Amino acid sequence: MSELVAALPMYDWPEARDEVDAQWALLRDAFRKKGIDAPQTIVRRNGDLPPVPGGIHDAQGKLIAPDPATLPPDELDFHKLWLHPALLFAQTCWGPMELGLSRQVQVVGQPSYDAYEGGQGELYSSALVMRTGEGQEVRSPADGRALIPLDLIRGKRFTFNSLDSMSGIIALTRDLQAAGESLDIFSTRSESGGHRGSIVAVAEGKADVAAIDCESWAQAQRFEPAAREVVIVGWTGWRKGLPFITAATTPEKTVRALREALAGLAEQPRIQRVG
Known part of the structure; x- marks a missing residue:
């Protein structure tokens, strides 16, 4: 079982969860074909996140987030999710990215908004x-x-x-x-x-x-x-729309494989390779 974390929380309304799960299945299978140990399912609760004893630290050793095990288990704290060291793949927003998140993660792609007015x-x-x-x-x-x-x-x-x-x-x-x-x-x-x-x-x-x-x-x-x-x-x-991200600690080889997988899905309606 994969120890990595994936989430697609930004449009995960209760009525759309089957569609979000289907989107993850498409991504997961494409990632696995590239040799990435993608998790079977996405997380939707703090309680689904692997614990990080002592809390989450940045590359300089500074504490930047508490251990997810200390958070309310049935909620999902997006910011703590994005900072989790086991994060393989998730969505975020350029607002938090501009406010400092970009220093803690790597961008691997952008979704396409061609299907929507605006x-x-x-x-x-x-x-x-x-x-x-x-x-x-x-x-x-x-x-x-x-x-x-x-x-x-x-x-x-x-x-x-x-x-x-x-x-x-x-x-x-x-x-x-x-x-x-x-x-x-x-x-x-x-x-x-x-x-x-x-x-x-x-x-x-x-x-x-x-x-x-x-x-x-x-x-x-x-x-x-x-x-x-x-x-x-x-x-x-x-x-620019909501970027797909991975942890700052994700190896360069894995990041490259994630991008290649997204490029292979470029004809799908909601996936687009990062430039």
Whole structure:
């Protein structure tokens, strides 16, 4: 049995878990054909992570995360997952990567967002949503430029999934800055804990505006009833989507094999080789 860890947590909604498991099976089998001891299943709980007695340390010996065995077993702490020394393969976000995670992991590939409005290849954008009737619905710009309805969102209440989310807040912040504005355009800001929660908050009138990455929006249209109560009124500009990563300690030979396996799956709808 493999002692390595894999996870695909970023779009792992309960209703989509069979699809996520199927995606991992495709990846796992491709990795195994390259001689990689990929685990049979992905982890979904802290309790599924191998213990690291004494905690997780970086290359300089600094403690950067506690032993996963000390975390609530039925939850999944994404940041501790990403830092686990046994991590073979997982998804993350460029927000945490820019905030320091990139020093602790290696990027092995990018997913393709061709299947979603607002996506092209490895690039994706976020849909700005408001309650139906409060703004005119717009399609994503073909050139991937930001389309921010400044007058419409000014003075409104903004909700976002987390402060380190590229799709939920950082991309919008940068697009606003490019337009000579800032997050101060909103009357209030609140953290929802997830894109799905942001959609629900807007639909229920607890917030007025949220930025939802294009794949999460497509997922919400399938599985979240509250998505029928909101409409897209704008888009952030294209940025690189969620990268696939492996631990900093993963051997160079294994990283090369992971990339080769991803390249072999390049014709699949959601896999794309890293450049």
